[in-house]
Amino acid sequence: xxxxxxxxxxxxxxxxxxxxxxxxxxxxxxxxxxxxxxxxxxxxxxxxxxxxxxxxxxxxxxxxxxxxxxxxxxxxxxxxxxxxxxxxxxxxxxxxxxxxxxxxxxxxxxxxxxxxxxxxxxxxxxxxxxxxxxxxxxxxxxxxxxxxxxxxxxxxxxxxxxxxxxxxxxxxxxxxxxxxxxxxxxxxxxxxxxxxxxxxxxxxxxxxxxxxxxxxxxxxxxxxxxxxxxxxxxxxxxxxxxxxxxxxxxxxxxxxxxxxxxxxxxxxxxxxxxxxxxxxxxxxxxxxxxxxxxxxxxxxx
Amino acid sequence: xxxxxxxxxxxxxxxxxxxxxxxxxxxxxxxxxxxxxxxxxxxxxxxxxxxxxxxxxxxxxxxxxxxxxxxxxxxxxxxxxxxxxxxxxxxxxxxxxxxxxxxxxxxxxxxxxxxxxxxxxxxxxxxxxxxxxxxxxxxxxxxxxxxxxxxxxxxxxxxxxxxxxxxxxxxxxxxxxxxxxxxxxxxxxxxxxxxxxxxxxxxxxxxxxxxxxxxxxxxxxxxxxxxxxxxxxxxxxxxxxxxxxxxxxxxxxxxxxxxxxxxxxxxxxxxxxxxxxxxxxxxxxxxxxxxxxxxxxxxxx
Numbered sequence: 182x183x184x185x186x187x188x189x190x191x192x193x194x195x196x197x198x199x200x201x202x203x204x205x206x207x208x209x210x211x212x213x214x215x216x217x218x219x220x221x222x223x224x225x226x227x228x229x230x231x232x233x234x235x236x237x238x239x240x241x242x243x244x245x246x247x248x249x250x251x252x253x254x255x256x257x258x259x260x261x262x263x264x265x266x267x268x269x270x271x272x273x274x275x276x277x278x279x280x281x282x283x284x285x286x287x288x289x290x291x292x293x294x295x296x297x298x299x300x301x302x303x304x305x306x307x308x309x310x311x312x313x314x315x316x317x318x319x320x321x322x323x324x325x326x327x328x329x330x331x332x333x334x335x336x337x338x339x340x341x342x343x344x345x346x347x348x349x350x351x352x353x354x355x356x357x358x359x360x361x362x363x364x365x366x367x368x369x370x371x372x373x374x375x376x377x378x379x380x381x382x383x384x385x386x387x388x389x390x391x392x393x394x395x396x397x398x399x400x401x402x403x404x405x406x407x408x409x410x411x412x413x414x415x416x417x418x419x420x421x422x423x424x425x426x427x428x429x430x431x432x433x434x435x436x437x438x439x440x441x442x443x444x445x446x447x448x449x450x451x452x453x454x455x456x457x458x459x460x461x462x463x464x465x466x467x468x469x470x471x472x473x474x475x476x477x478x479x480x481x482x
Numbered sequence: 483x484x485x486x487x488x489x490x491x492x493x494x495x496x497x498x499x500x501x502x503x504x505x506x507x508x509x510x511x512x513x514x515x516x517x518x519x520x521x522x523x524x525x526x527x528x529x530x531x532x533x534x535x536x537x538x539x540x541x542x543x544x545x546x547x548x549x550x551x552x553x554x555x556x557x558x559x560x561x562x563x564x565x566x567x568x569x570x571x572x573x574x575x576x577x578x579x580x581x582x583x584x585x586x587x588x589x590x591x592x593x594x595x596x597x598x599x600x601x602x603x604x605x606x607x608x609x610x611x612x613x614x615x616x617x618x619x620x621x622x623x624x625x626x627x628x629x630x631x632x633x634x635x636x637x638x639x640x641x642x643x644x645x646x647x648x649x650x651x652x653x654x655x656x657x658x659x660x661x662x663x664x665x666x667x668x669x670x671x672x673x674x675x676x677x678x679x680x681x682x683x684x685x686x687x688x689x690x691x692x693x694x695x696x697x698x699x700x701x702x703x704x705x706x707x708x709x710x711x712x713x714x715x716x717x718x719x720x721x722x723x724x725x726x727x728x729x730x731x732x733x734x735x736x737x738x739x740x741x742x743x744x745x746x747x748x749x750x751x752x753x754x755x756x757x758x759x760x761x762x763x764x765x766x767x768x769x770x771x772x773x774x775x776x777x778x779x780x781x782x783x
Contacts, residue, residue, distance in 0.1 A: 295619050309720070311624070312615040318596050318722025320758035323612070328752040329719045330712060340752040411631060415716060418630045420610070421619025451629040451641040457621035 182475040184228065184482055186287050190216070191471065202252035206259055210266045229270040229478030230263060233279030233470045240317065243273050272477035276470055278315055278324060281308025283473030284426050288465040295422035298463070299326050299413070301431035305347040305354070311420060326416070327351070331408040336361075349408045352431055355384040359401045370397030388434040402434075402441060410445020417450045417458040428463025435462060483776040485529065485783055487588050491517070492772065503553035507560055511567045530571040530779030531564060534580030534771045541618065544574050573778035577771055579616055579625060582609025584774030585727045589766040596723035599764070600627050600714070602732035606648040606655070612721060627717070628652070632709040637662075650709045653732055656685040660702045671698030689735040703735075703742060711746020718751045718759040729764025736763060 182188050194212045197204040213230075217223060236248025243260020245253055260271045274282075281298035290296035294313040300306045305327030309316045316323035327347035328340050335344025336357060348354050363376050372390040375382055390398035413425050425446075432438060443460050450458070463469060483489050495513045498505040514531075518524060537549025544561020546554055564572045575583075582599035591597035595614040601607045606628030610617045617624035628648035629641050636645030637658060649655050664677050673691040676683055691699035714726050733739060744761050751759070764770060 293620075295617075295624070311612050311617050311619075314613040314615065316596075316612050316721060318612075318758075319594075319724040320722060320754050322722035322752075322754045322758070323596070323720070325719055325722070325752070325755070328755075329716050330750045333708075333712060333750070338752075342750065342752060345752070407634075411634060415630050416720065418626055419624070419717065419720065420617060421621055421623035421626070423620040449631045449634070449643065451623075451626070451639075451643060451646070453621050453623050454626070454629075457619075457623070 182472065184479055186472060186476065188468075188472070188475075192216070196251065198250075198252040200252075201255065202248075202257075205251060205253075206257065206262050210263060213267060224268045227269050227478075229272060229481035230267070231279070231474040231477030232259065232263075232271070232273045233276040233474040234259070234273055235276050238273055238275045238321065240272070240274050240321070243271060245273070270478070270481040272480060274315070274474070274477060275306075275308075275321075277306030278308040278317075279473035279477065280306075280428065280469040281310060281324065281426075281473065282315060282476050283465055283469035283471065284428065284463050285310045285473075286476055287472050288469055289426040289461040289463055290424050293423035295420065295424075297324075297326075297416050297420065297422045297425045298469075299425065299427050300429035300463075301350055301352070301409075301427065302429040303352055305345075305351045305429075309420065309422075311422070326412065329412050329415070331411050346408060346412045350405055350412075350431065352384040355387050355401065355405055355431060356382060358404050359387050359398075362401055362404060363397065366397050366400065368396055370395050372401075373397045384431050385433070388431075388437065392434070392437055402438075406438065406441035407445050409442045411449050413442060413460060414446045414449030414454075417446065417454040421454050422458055424459050424461050426461050426463050428466075428469065432462055438462075483773065485780055487773060487777065489769075489773070489776075493517070497552065499551070499553040501553075502556065503549075503558075506552060506554075507558065507563050511564060514568060525569045528570050528779075530573060530782035531568070532580070532775040532778030533560065533564075533572070533574045534577040534775040535560070535574055536577050539574055539576045539622065541573070541575050541622070544572060546574070571779070571782040573781060575616070575775070575778060576607075576622075578607030579609040579618075580774035580778065581607075581729065581770040582611060582625065582727075582774065583616060583777050584766055584770035584772065585729065585764050586611045586774075587777055588773050589770055590727040590762040590764055591725050594724040596721065596725075598625075598627075598717050598721065598723045598726045599770075600726065600728050601730035601764075602651055602653070602710075602728065603730040604653055606646075606652050606730075610721065610723075612723070627713065630713050630716070632712050647709060647713045651706055651713075651732065653685040656688050656702065656706050656732060657683060659705050660688050660699075663702055663705060664698065667698050667701065669697055671696050673702075674698045685732050686734070689732075689738065693735075693738055703739075707739065707742035708746050710743045712750050714743060714761060715747045715750030715755075718747065718755040722755050722759055724758070725760050725762050727762050727764050729767070729770065733763055 234245045245257045263271045285296040296310045307326035308324040328345045332344035336348035338345035391402040535546045546558045561572045586597040597611045599609045608627030609625040629646045631645045633645035637649035639646040692703040
């Protein structure tokens with residue numbers, strides 16, 4: 182990527198998570214070396230390397246721990262290894278934060294100084310840009326919007342507390358809400374029949390059924406959007422960003438989802454915030470993380 | 483105040499709100515001129531002047547509107563007038579924001595980069611310092627913590643929506659909670675008797691009764707602290723500041739209040755936030771606003 186955010190080359194490699202994920206960083210290094218050779222480029226041609234990672238990222242040390250999808254249960258000295266092997270300055274942040282940077286810079290955030298990004302996927306993550314800076318907080322947890330409490334007596338969360346946004350607005354959360362509401366729903370519904378028949382349904386199934394006017398599915402979507410609107414509204418009341426951007430797999434439901442979140446956002450915000458903070462859909466998809474991660478390297482320019 | 487935050491002189495003048503508050507700024511100017519003469523100082527001796535104001539402050543323009551306690555219903559060109567009359571650079575922000583700056587710099591915030599200040603008074607206000615910067619947001623509403631929705635079906639707020647933190651945690655909010663809970667409370671309680679007798683009670687009466695073990699008052703305080711803990715917890719989950727500082731008149735209840743907010747804060751935060759974000763009492767009282775306002779002038783240094 183250029184310093185202006187224009188992608189020059191994009192490629193991907195397989196992620197080999199065997200042997201505690203110990204091949205991942207060496208494989209990335211080998212791939213970059215191969216590219217440099219191929220195009221006859223060297224380290225002087227680069228300002229830096231930026232990376233986004235799942236798990237718990239220590240941005241100062243450039244290390245990652247607890248990225249379970251990668252089998253990284255032990256501390257990984259990513260920055261140290263990459264800088265040693267490639268001689269290019271390296272910066273890293275967590276995957277939701279770099280996606281926030283990307284959407285803020287080149288996507289729905291319109292490069293405003295105050296932008297919040299929320300990603301609704303297998304979990305719910307987020308990143309906050311305020312007064313032009315990505316926030317990290319005291320222990321790197323700023324932007325962990327998935328663990329905002331939206332229902333004090335709600336579902337138990339993997340984090341140990343109850344009623345986190347993630348328990349109702351992640352892909353599994355949507356299905357959890359469907360299962361709960363199906364117990365008290367008596368009318369006709371194809372979606373409810375499938376649940377009652379023990380079929381595995383997905384978040385997409387719920388939204389598809391709702392968009393096809395299944396009354397039970399509409400009720401589930403309404404409940405999910407109530408909680409999303411409450412969380413997004415309180416982000417607005419607290420930080421008054423120009424844009425709150427919703428991305429991730431669940432947001433594939435698009436305007437059908439956004440408009441319903443907007444309705445509750447308006448209910449839960451005071452007038453000045455309602456009129457100055459915009460709830461938008463993400464525009465960059467997976468590219469947000471790529472662009473945002475690469476943008477971390479601009480600090481070395 | 484020196485640039486290091488040492489107060490050199492402190493005085494106050496009467497606030498004359500007659501005739502739409504048109505005397506306030508001229509009175510301030512006259513008082514400053516009198517002081518300058520008295521100590522044989524002139525504008526070159528000052529880096530700048532900082533001011534905190536109630537109402538809606540346009541920090542770029544240096545104007546204030548809607549400060550009803552001052553009778554300022556029309557736009558006041560405060561910066562223009564003061565700079566013209568005194569020839570000293572002038573900066574202004576709202577009263578909760580400058581109090582946040584003061585508590586962050588010289589009070590309970592310990593000059594950390596991530597500090598949130600909440601003031602529980604006749605209303606509930608706040609200010610947020612994140613990554614070292616005071617946040618304003620898209621329309622200057624960042625930090626309006628009083629309008630975070632803590633109870634979707636709660637009391638109506640002056641802002642037009644329901645269940646704002648202010649409706650239950652301001653001085654009048656505490657009494658409102660007491661009146662609501664008294665309807666369903668049947669046991670013995672001196673405080674409830676006073677309410678039932680039509681006596682006017684204050685927030686202080688509620689906390690005094692609770693500290694004297696009045697069972698009904700304890701229930702009211704518990705409910706107020708539940709909502710405060712929920713709001714403060716979600717500030718922690720969202721921004722993970724080092725310190726969340728509670729000030730204002732209601733916080734005169736001190737550790738009795740703080741410890742109860744802490745209990746709910748722990749219930750509503752995930753472990754990393756619970757362990758890295760501290761709920762503290764403000765330390766500076768009214769001085770927070772004085773120091774924070776003066777600190778605005780450091781931008782001219």
